[in-house]
Amino acid sequence: MTVAAVIGSGNWGTAYAAVLADAGCTVRIAARRDSIAAEINDRHTNAGYLPQLRLPDTVSATTSVAEALDGASIAVLAVPSQSLRDNLTVWRDLIPSDAAVVSLMKGIELRTGKRMSEVIEEVAGIGHDRVVVVSGPNLAHEIAARQPAAAVVASSSARMRSRVAEACATGYFRPYLGTDVIGTEIAGATKNVIALAVGIAAGMGMGDNTMASLLTRGLAETARLGTALGADPQTFIGLAGVGDLVATCASPLSRNRTFGYRLGTGMALEEVIAVTDQTAEGVKSCESILQLARSVEVDVPIVENVAAVVHDGRSPRDVLEALMSRARKHEGA
Numbered sequence: 001m002t003v004a005a006v007i008g009s010g011n012w013g014t015a016y017a018a019v020l021a022d023a024g025c026t027v028r029i030a031a032r033r034d035s036i037a038a039e040i041n042d043r044h045t046n047a048g049y050l051p052q053l054r055l056p057d058t059v060s061a062t063t064s065v066a067e068a069l070d071g072a073s074i075a076v077l078a079v080p081s082q083s084l085r086d087n088l089t090v091w092r093d094l095i096p097s098d099a100a101v102v103s104l105m106k107g108i109e110l111r112t113g114k115r116m117s118e119v120i121e122e123v124a125g126i127g128h129d130r131v132v133v134v135s136g137p138n139l140a141h142e143i144a145a146r147q148p149a150a151a152v153v154a155s156s157s158a159r160m161r162s163r164v165a166e167a168c169a170t171g172y173f174r175p176y177l178g179t180d181v182i183g184t185e186i187a188g189a190t191k192n193v194i195a196l197a198v199g200i201a202a203g204m205g206m207g208d209n210t211m212a213s214l215l216t217r218g219l220a221e222t223a224r225l226g227t228a229l230g231a232d233p234q235t236f237i238g239l240a241g242v243g244d245l246v247a248t249c250a251s252p253l254s255r256n257r258t259f260g261y262r263l264g265t266g267m268a269l270e271e272v273i274a275v276t277d278q279t280a281e282g283v284k285s286c287e288s289i290l291q292l293a294r295s296v297e298v299d300v301p302i303v304e305n306v307a308a309v310v311h312d313g314r315s316p317r318d319v320l321e322a323l324m325s326r327a328r329k330h331e332g333a
């Protein structure tokens, strides 16, 4: 019996815990709040995040990360990207020495420009052959409703990616194996920023042509950046690339799209932040992705203009005009 620990009891940590349990694992969730751990143990629900989900009896919860990780062969990390370093500094010695360490996170660290797998390797002091990234079109509420979806399970280690893929394969969750960790992570983090842009446009009243144009050109700049960083270009037309981009940009369930939408309707940034109580990774990662792109001299105009709205207070209408009046270029350039 595979024992998996899931650290983080928010939307995706909880939904992915259900996937692991449905696939036959014994799952221990580490929650920060006593009330959430008690609710999972007593009622098998986490209604504040996923009201429709009933967790299998093989899922338990604790507020002790040490207890959750004890004896686990899979350690899943599902906390906000910008908090990973500080958290992992406390947790690193608790991770069993032979466990696969799985990142569900879709963000790039501010200041360092590091991907989550890089932060894990550095802080936990483990090799890349222990780290696995799971990513794809996986809106937590739809997974929690057990609607069919697929994902990429990427790792440099064939043993670790097989272990994790086997542990999360169910009738409604289909993992594909991948080796391109860089591309998978760059795609997952950057699509959140493109979803912010699409949300802004939708909030301004723009329709499907605008969405499709942003999505397509967003994918182009994501692939340009990823490839410059060493990714396999094929990754961007796969599940972690176009798959996740379409799901996130099209869905009102997306926190990133919703954040952008609110900005696009004219709400002030502070107001949008105040009403957003869940993780919209693109809001912070637009800045770190922009810095990363500049470090390899890659042009990312949509990311740059989203950062201008979210961090420099420029108006959505201004940046839309700026994007539309850029110098003409070849589509493939």
Ligand SMILES: NC(=O)c1ccc[n+]([C@@H]2O[C@H](COP(=O)([O-])OP(=O)(O)OC[C@H]3O[C@@H](n4cnc5c(N)ncnc54)[C@H](O)[C@@H]3O)[C@@H](O)[C@H]2O)c1
Binding pocket: 008, 009, 010, 011, 012, 013, 032, 049, 078, 079, 080, 081, 083, 087, 104, 105, 106, 107, 138, 139, 140, 141, 277, 278, 279, 281
């Ligand atoms: N929600 C989805 O549909 C989905 C799908 C795929 C990937 N992701 C990614 O998974 C990651 C987690 O997202 P989520 O949707 O579960 O977020 P969430 O906001 O629903 O939950 C975040 C969890 O982390 C905890 N947390 C918040 N701040 C923390 C801190 N400073 N230290 C430790 N724990 C903290 C919260 O208590 C909560 O348990 C993100 O990187 C996101 O991009 C989310």
Ligand SMILES: O=P(O)(O)OC[C@H](O)CO
Binding pocket: 106, 136, 137, 138, 139, 140, 192, 195, 244, 247, 248, 253, 254, 255, 256, 257, 279, 280, 281
């Ligand atoms: O709600 P979002 O915007 O964080 O997106 C959720 C997932 O990443 C979709 O795959």
